[in-house]
Amino acid sequence: MSGRRLTRRQIERIRDSQAQRRERARDRAGDAAEALLDGDLEPPQAGRVVANHGASLIVAAADASLHRCLVRQNLGALACGDHVLWQAARSGDGVVVAVEPRRSLLSRPDYGGRLKPVAANLDQVAVVIAVAPDFNEFLIDRYLVAIALIGVEPLIVVNKIDLLDDAGRERVDARLATYRRIGYTVLPASTRAAHGLDALRARLGSHTSILVGQSGVGKSSLVQALLPDLDIQTRALSAATGHGTHTTTTTMLYHLPGGGELIDSPGVRSFELAEVSPGELERGFVEFAPYLGHCRFGDCSHRVEPGCALLAAVAEGAVDPRRLAAFHQIRDSLAAR
Ligand SMILES: Nc1nc2c(ncn2[C@@H]2O[C@H](COP(=O)(O)OP(=O)(O)OP(=O)(O)O)[C@@H](O)[C@H]2O)c(=O)[nH]1
Numbered sequence: 467m468s469g470r471r472l473t474r475r476q477i478e479r480i481r482d483s484q485a486q487r488r489e490r491a492r493d494r495a496g497d498a499a500e501a502l503l504d505g506d507l508e509p510p511q512a513g514r515v516v517a518n519h520g521a522s523l524i525v526a527a528a529d530a531s532l533h534r535c536l537v538r539q540n541l542g543a544l545a546c547g548d549h550v551l552w553q554a555a556r557s558g559d560g561v562v563v564a565v566e567p568r569r570s571l572l573s574r575p576d577y578g579g580r581l582k583p584v585a586a587n588l589d590q591v592a593v594v595i596a597v598a599p600d601f602n603e604f605l606i607d608r609y610l611v612a613i614a615l616i617g618v619e620p621l622i623v624v625n626k627i628d629l630l631d632d633a634g635r636e637r638v639d640a641r642l643a644t645y646r647r648i649g650y651t652v653l654p655a656s657t658r659a660a661h662g663l664d665a666l667r668a669r670l671g672s673h674t675s676i677l678v679g680q681s682g683v684g685k686s687s688l689v690q691a692l693l694p695d696l697d698i699q700t701r702a703l704s705a706a707t708g709h710g711t712h713t714t715t716t717t718m719l720y721h722l723p724g725g726g727e728l729i730d731s732p733g734v735r736s737f738e739l740a741e742v743s744p745g746e747l748e749r750g751f752v753e754f755a756p757y758l759g760h761c762r763f764g765d766c767s768h769r770v771e772p773g774c775a776l777l778a779a780v781a782e783g784a785v786d787p788r789r790l791a792a793f794h795q796i797r798d799s800l801a802a803r
């Protein structure tokens with residue numbers, strides 16, 4: 467009967483055997499790594515992490531050949547896009563022995579809430595929004611703050627504009643005018659009407675980029691439009707992993723025809739603004755910069771204080787009141803955690 471209670475003794479026994487099983491599995495993984503490490507390894511060579519499965523990685527060598535690699539434990543978690551040193555074993559598999567300093571890193575929380583690196587050495591992050599499902603300015607602001615704090619170039623792509631008539635496009639343009647005024651690039655696009663894709667390709671250029679955005683905005687459709695040989699690249703990566711197509715859950719780095727790279731991470735929907743201080747948050751609103759440090763009170767919250775330089779900028783029309791409201795909203799949500 468399913469309702470029967472187990473005795474504490476039985477529970478302990480089950481727990482012990484589970485722990486032992488886990489231990490044995492760890493030992494086996496360790497043995498595999500040891501065997502690889504003990505074998506004749508070639509001298510270290512440069513490579514790039516192009517797919518990340520957690521336990522094993524795919525590293526592209528300088529000659530573009532793909533190698534499944536284990537990672538020396540002391541290196542910590544690696545990310546797609548990492549530049550590494552690795553050593554090949556006779557099997558062709560290898561061991562990553564060093565990781566180069568990253569110029570940027572995008573992380574996201576795992577199920578336990580701990581930040582895990584997803585994409586390294588990015589140059590730009592494209593926030594993809596769409597006219598259906600309709601976009602939300604506050605969400606765009608959260609993305610832009612996160613991107614500013616990572617220290618990479620932001621870009622806003624407005625997809626599915628084929629769904630709008632001229633009046634509709636004007637309305638969307640007006641809603642996004644603030645972002646253009648601040649200095650953000652806003653690119654209208656349609657994967658269906660093949661509109662705006664050349665401008666997007668030009669902007670991706672020879673950089674390393676990633677697309678982020680809510681479900682259904684058309685990220686996958688854009689990736690397909692930008693990568694004519696997506697299937698070939700995906701198949702090569704899947705073959706290298708040795709366990710079929712795991713492409714729906716794996717972060718992968720693809721080569722753009724224009725020379726750049728696109729990291730596609732199905733898991734990256736939004737970044738968490740983890741542990742952002744008020745000062746960092748202010749810096750994430752890039753148009754606030756000229757006013758920061760000019761308020762009468764050093765700890766000004768820019769809400770009601772007399773002599774607040776930001777409130778004055780809003781009154782003058784230099785700063786969009788909706789952006790200041792977004793700042794307060796994000797600050798409150800961070801404080802409430
Ligand atoms: N009208 C129109 N529909 C589009 C366009 N691009 C994508 N779609 C449609 O929007 C839906 C979602 O597209 P996806 O590419 O799967 O969106 P996604 O952002 O990758 O979604 P997730 O995988 O859930 O994150 C699909 O039905 C697409 O056919 C476009 O330019 N115009």
Ligand SMILES: [Zn+2]
Pocket residue numbers: 761766767768769771773774775776777
């Ligand atoms: Zn102030």
